[in-house]
Amino acid sequence: MRWSKTLHTTLRDEPQEAEIASHKLLIRAGYVRRVSGGLYTFTPFGVRVLRKVENIVREEMNRAGAHEILMPALQPIELWNISGRASQMGASMFSLKDRQNRTMVLGPTHEEVVTDYIAHEISSYRQLPCTVYQIQTKFRDEIRPRFGLMRAKEFIMKDAYSFDVSMEAADISYKAMYDAYVRIFERCGLDAKAVEADTGNIGGSHSHEFMVLAPSGEDGIINCSGCGYSANQERAERNTSGSEFSTKNGEPEDVPTPGARTVEEAAQAVGVSPEQIVKSLVYLADGKPVLAIVQGTREINECKLRRVLGCSILELADDETTVKHAGPVGSLGPAGVNLPIYADTGLKGARDVVTGANKEGFHTRHVSIEDSVTVKAWVDIATVVAGDNCPKCKEELSVQRGIEVGHVFKLGTKYSEVFDASFLSAERTSNVMVMGCYGIGVTRTMQAVIEQNFDENGIVWPASVSPYQVTLLELDAKKDENCRIVTENLEKELEENGIDVFVDDRDERPGVKFKDADLIGCTVRVVVGKRALEKGGVEVHIRKTGETRIIPLADVIPAIKKALAE
RNA sequence: CGGGGUGUAGCGCAGCUUGGCAGCGCGUUUGGUUCGGGACCAAAAGGUCAAGGGUUCAAAUCCCUUCACCCCGACCA
Structure with a gap:
C-alpha cells in the first residue's frame, strides 16, 4: 500500500480528550477516530492491527480445539429472564423495542444465547467435551467510558464457552483455555500475568484474570514475592494472625466528639490514633441491612463482602436507612445494634479501641470488640493494601496496577441448569453440563499492546500485530x-x-x-x-x-x- | 447519579472579567523557493462562537434553560 492512495492522516497535536499514552497515540497516529463517548471508528490502519490481534486469538482458539461460531448481538430479553440476569445487569445493558414492541437487548455477553444453543444441539455424552467461541461486538452502557478503547460502550470481544460432563472434565477445558491465553498474550508482545479474580455477577466458583501490567491500569493487583500468590485487589486476602492490639482494656466510656464524622476527626476528638478507631458501615444486601466493621484506617472491600454475604446486590445504605436501623451517621458503633454484624478478621482480639457510641456526637473508648459486640461472623472484608501479609506464606505483599485483558471462569452449572443443557450419560442418566466461560477484550488488548510498547516518538509495534x-x-x-x-x-x-x-x-x-x-x-x-x-x-x-x-x-x-x- | 470543568475553523487554543468588524498556531488549497528528523515566502478557502430563549441600539462576551464532551467519585464479567 502507498500512502498517496490512502486516506491516512496523523495529528501533530495531542488530542485534548485523551489521558493515557496509548489513547493519545491511537488517535495521533490515526488508528481510531472518536464518534462519541466510548464509540470509535477504526481507520484502515486500526482495522489492520485489530485483524492481526483477532487472528492470533483465532489461531490459538482453534489450536486449543475450540470451534468458531457467531451469535447475534441483538438478543431477546426472554433469555435474560430465564437466567435471572435481566434485573442483575440492569442499567448496564442496552435495551430496545422492536416494531412488535418486543424487548430486545444488545448483548453485553453471551452465556444465555450459547447455553440455549448448546442445550438444543447436544444430547449425548459422546458429543462432549465441546468448546465454542466467537469474536464479536459487545455492548455495555458503561457509566463512564474512558481511556479510548479500554472502556468503551461498544467493543470487540472473543468469548468462549466450554461444556463438559463433569467438574473434573471441566477443569481440563479450563486449563486448555488458560494455556491458550498465555500463548495469545505472549504472541501479541504483551507481558501479561494471571491473577486470582472475583467472579462478579457472572457467577461461578473460580476465575483468573489476565492482567497487563501498566501504571495506567484500572485494577489493583496484589503480589507476593515469597510464594508467587497473585490476586486482584477486589478479591485478595491477607493473613491477620499477626494483628497486635493492646492487652489492657479499661471500662468502656463515652466521650464527646461533637461534629466528628470521619475516622480522622473522631481520632482527633478522642485523642487516639486512627488505627484505634473501628469503622462501622451499614450495607443493604439484596435490600436487607447488615453492619460491617473494620479498622478505621482500612477500606471495606465490597466485592469480598458481597462474596461472604452471598448476595447479588450490595450497596451502602443511605443516611436515613442507617439511622433507622443503627445509629447516627458519624457516631455509629456496633455495640447494641440489632443487625447481623460482620467483623473484619483484622479486628479479632481488638481491645481498647474506639467505636461510635450510637449517640449523636459521642464515641466510646476502651471497647473490646469480642466482649461488647455480638459478632455474627468474623470475615475477611478489608481491602488488602501493600504491606499486608500474604495469606499463604505471610510474606509482605505489594501492589501493582494492571489492565484486565482476559478472564477465565469456571462457571459450574449456573446456566446449564436453567437452560436445561443436559445430556444422557453412558449410564443412561440425565446430567447437567458443567460450563466454563472465557473472555478476551480484543480491542482492549490492541490498546494494551500500545500501553506497553511506546516511546517518546510514538508506537513501537511488535511484529506480530504491526499494521x-x-x-x-x-x-x-x-x-x-x-x-x-x-x-x-x-x-x-x-x-x-x-x-x-x-x-x-x-x-x-x-x-x-x-x-x-x-x-x-x-x-x-x-x-x-x-x-x-x-x-x-x-x-x-x-x-x-x-x-x-x-x-x-x-x-x-x-x-x-x-x-x-x- | 453527586462534585468540578469545557464547548469559538478539520485539530490545538486565545478572545468572555470590563458587550462594539471573528482571531492565533497547526492542517488544507494555489504559486514559488527548499529537501535526511514535523522548512520558508506569498496568496486563499474554511465559522449557526454547542442549541434555544432573554437583556441591550448592539451579545462569542451578561442572564436563564437545554444538550454534548472531559475530569474526580459512586458504579462496573
Missing part, C-alpha cells in the same frame, strides 16, 4: 529517478515474500516522513534515499532498538525477515 511489518520511506524521489525505481522494486519484492509493506511516497520533506513513521510505529523502517544508494544499499532501521544499518540491495529481504523474526 504493516515494514514502512518504506521514499526519499529524494524528485532529485533521483533511481530512488523511485528502487522503492518500486523493493515494494514488489517484499510483497512477493509475504511481507506487508507501507510505502510513504508522499511529496513531503524527509523530516515529516521520519516523524510519521516513528509515530505510526511499524516494526521495521526501510529508507530509500540518495545517501544510502550511493553506498549501494538502503537503510534498515529497527523501530524498537533504534538500530540502523545500510544493507546492500541484494541482501535486504533476508535482513528484513531476520529483523521481523526477532
Whole structure:
C-alpha cells in the first residue's frame, strides 16, 4: 500500500480528550477516530492491527480445539429472564423495542444465547467435551467510558464457552483455555500475568484474570514475592494472625466528639490514633441491612463482602436507612445494634479501641470488640493494601496496577441448569453440563499492546500485530529517478515474500516522513534515499532498538525477515 | 447519579472579567523557493462562537434553560 492512495492522516497535536499514552497515540497516529463517548471508528490502519490481534486469538482458539461460531448481538430479553440476569445487569445493558414492541437487548455477553444453543444441539455424552467461541461486538452502557478503547460502550470481544460432563472434565477445558491465553498474550508482545479474580455477577466458583501490567491500569493487583500468590485487589486476602492490639482494656466510656464524622476527626476528638478507631458501615444486601466493621484506617472491600454475604446486590445504605436501623451517621458503633454484624478478621482480639457510641456526637473508648459486640461472623472484608501479609506464606505483599485483558471462569452449572443443557450419560442418566466461560477484550488488548510498547516518538509495534511489518520511506524521489525505481522494486519484492509493506511516497520533506513513521510505529523502517544508494544499499532501521544499518540491495529481504523474526 | 470543568475553523487554543468588524498556531488549497528528523515566502478557502430563549441600539462576551464532551467519585464479567 502507498500512502498517496490512502486516506491516512496523523495529528501533530495531542488530542485534548485523551489521558493515557496509548489513547493519545491511537488517535495521533490515526488508528481510531472518536464518534462519541466510548464509540470509535477504526481507520484502515486500526482495522489492520485489530485483524492481526483477532487472528492470533483465532489461531490459538482453534489450536486449543475450540470451534468458531457467531451469535447475534441483538438478543431477546426472554433469555435474560430465564437466567435471572435481566434485573442483575440492569442499567448496564442496552435495551430496545422492536416494531412488535418486543424487548430486545444488545448483548453485553453471551452465556444465555450459547447455553440455549448448546442445550438444543447436544444430547449425548459422546458429543462432549465441546468448546465454542466467537469474536464479536459487545455492548455495555458503561457509566463512564474512558481511556479510548479500554472502556468503551461498544467493543470487540472473543468469548468462549466450554461444556463438559463433569467438574473434573471441566477443569481440563479450563486449563486448555488458560494455556491458550498465555500463548495469545505472549504472541501479541504483551507481558501479561494471571491473577486470582472475583467472579462478579457472572457467577461461578473460580476465575483468573489476565492482567497487563501498566501504571495506567484500572485494577489493583496484589503480589507476593515469597510464594508467587497473585490476586486482584477486589478479591485478595491477607493473613491477620499477626494483628497486635493492646492487652489492657479499661471500662468502656463515652466521650464527646461533637461534629466528628470521619475516622480522622473522631481520632482527633478522642485523642487516639486512627488505627484505634473501628469503622462501622451499614450495607443493604439484596435490600436487607447488615453492619460491617473494620479498622478505621482500612477500606471495606465490597466485592469480598458481597462474596461472604452471598448476595447479588450490595450497596451502602443511605443516611436515613442507617439511622433507622443503627445509629447516627458519624457516631455509629456496633455495640447494641440489632443487625447481623460482620467483623473484619483484622479486628479479632481488638481491645481498647474506639467505636461510635450510637449517640449523636459521642464515641466510646476502651471497647473490646469480642466482649461488647455480638459478632455474627468474623470475615475477611478489608481491602488488602501493600504491606499486608500474604495469606499463604505471610510474606509482605505489594501492589501493582494492571489492565484486565482476559478472564477465565469456571462457571459450574449456573446456566446449564436453567437452560436445561443436559445430556444422557453412558449410564443412561440425565446430567447437567458443567460450563466454563472465557473472555478476551480484543480491542482492549490492541490498546494494551500500545500501553506497553511506546516511546517518546510514538508506537513501537511488535511484529506480530504491526499494521504493516515494514514502512518504506521514499526519499529524494524528485532529485533521483533511481530512488523511485528502487522503492518500486523493493515494494514488489517484499510483497512477493509475504511481507506487508507501507510505502510513504508522499511529496513531503524527509523530516515529516521520519516523524510519521516513528509515530505510526511499524516494526521495521526501510529508507530509500540518495545517501544510502550511493553506498549501494538502503537503510534498515529497527523501530524498537533504534538500530540502523545500510544493507546492500541484494541482501535486504533476508535482513528484513531476520529483523521481523526477532 | 453527586462534585468540578469545557464547548469559538478539520485539530490545538486565545478572545468572555470590563458587550462594539471573528482571531492565533497547526492542517488544507494555489504559486514559488527548499529537501535526511514535523522548512520558508506569498496568496486563499474554511465559522449557526454547542442549541434555544432573554437583556441591550448592539451579545462569542451578561442572564436563564437545554444538550454534548472531559475530569474526580459512586458504579462496573
